[in-house]
Amino acid sequence: MSTSDGVPVRSRGVISLVEKNCTVCMLCARECPDWCIHIEGHTVTHPADEVHRRPRTENVLDRFAIDFSLCLYCGICIEVCPFDALHWSPEHSYAGAAIGELTQERDRLAGWEATAPAPADRDA
Amino acid sequence: MSAAGSLVDAVRSAVGEGSVSVVPGFGPVSVEVPAASWTTALQAARDAGATYADFLTAWDELEAGLVVVAHISTPDAADHVLLRTRVPSDDPVLATSIGIYRGLAWHERETHDLFGVRFSGHEPLEPLLVAPSLGLHPLRKDVVLASRAARPWPGEKEPGAESAPARRGGRRRTAPLGVPDGWVQEDA
Numbered sequence: 215m216s217t218s219d220g221v222p223v224r225s226r227g228v229i230s231l232v233e234k235n236c237t238v239c240m241l242c243a244r245e246c247p248d249w250c251i252h253i254e255g256h257t258v259t260h261p262a263d264e265v266h267r268r269p270r271t272e273n274v275l276d277r278f279a280i281d282f283s284l285c286l287y288c289g290i291c292i293e294v295c296p297f298d299a300l301h302w303s304p305e306h307s308y309a310g311a312a313i314g315e316l317t318q319e320r321d322r323l324a325g326w327e328a329t330a331p332a333p334a335d336r337d338a
Numbered sequence: 339m340s341a342a343g344s345l346v347d348a349v350r351s352a353v354g355e356g357s358v359s360v361v362p363g364f365g366p367v368s369v370e371v372p373a374a375s376w377t378t379a380l381q382a383a384r385d386a387g388a389t390y391a392d393f394l395t396a397w398d399e400l401e402a403g404l405v406v407v408a409h410i411s412t413p414d415a416a417d418h419v420l421l422r423t424r425v426p427s428d429d430p431v432l433a434t435s436i437g438i439y440r441g442l443a444w445h446e447r448e449t450h451d452l453f454g455v456r457f458s459g460h461e462p463l464e465p466l467l468v469a470p471s472l473g474l475h476p477l478r479k480d481v482v483l484a485s486r487a488a489r490p491w492p493g494e495k496e497p498g499a500e501s502a503p504a505r506r507g508g509r510r511r512t513a514p515l516g517v518p519d520g521w522v523q524e525d526a
Contacts, residue, residue, distance in 0.1 A: 237497070238497050239497050240495060240496070240497050243493040244514075245493075246492070246493070249489070249491065249492050249493075249514075251492060254495075273497055
């Protein structure tokens, strides 16, 4: 299987992000061998209510960026993510004219999620 | 695999059955030979038809020394083998291969830059990638990546924290891999 421009769908083209799966746990940023993942977040506290008897805290993602000028496409971040927030996408046309343009922010990373192929059938 | 045996057999008979160890892998077979037999093994592979030297490099196995590896192939890539040997880390000297494969000169210069392996018979080993004034061989495992201690680590932040944690008291800071204790300065 390949994309419309002839690239195999399981190519390591770019890393896409499912924003709602990210818990800002920092595991990917810590495991990244060349420090190309930048995450910022903050914690919000939800007060107790009738359903939740105790106050709850939740991490909210403010920034998720991957610097593809440093990324070596090893996929360790995808492997370590406990919540499958990161996936390989075969999308590859994101070159830039300056090195700073290779840092892709969360909106673009999230946009590529639609091009990430579904996982292979493990029973096949 | 059918043809792969012929290069391995050529090396084995040239170097001597007892001193060669064959390591199967996912790719081509690796053949480890004693450092003294390095050029003998390369010459045997070349004489057996492997006239193309793809690359030569090394890796650091700490106490077990440095492993130098060369990927040798027939020109049509029908048969290929990884020849490797081991040299001690404190005095890594190996006979040069440029008399057999002239194209490996670049690779020997690079391996000298990155690992400090000296290739006798290939002098001078002109620096290629690393300025000699650096005074170290960056791909040796005992080399500390000093920039890792100087640059802020993106993984230093705690989950949910907006910035790196305050460094007074409390928990010890999470330090990036490869930075020895004491290299990251703790603020007073």
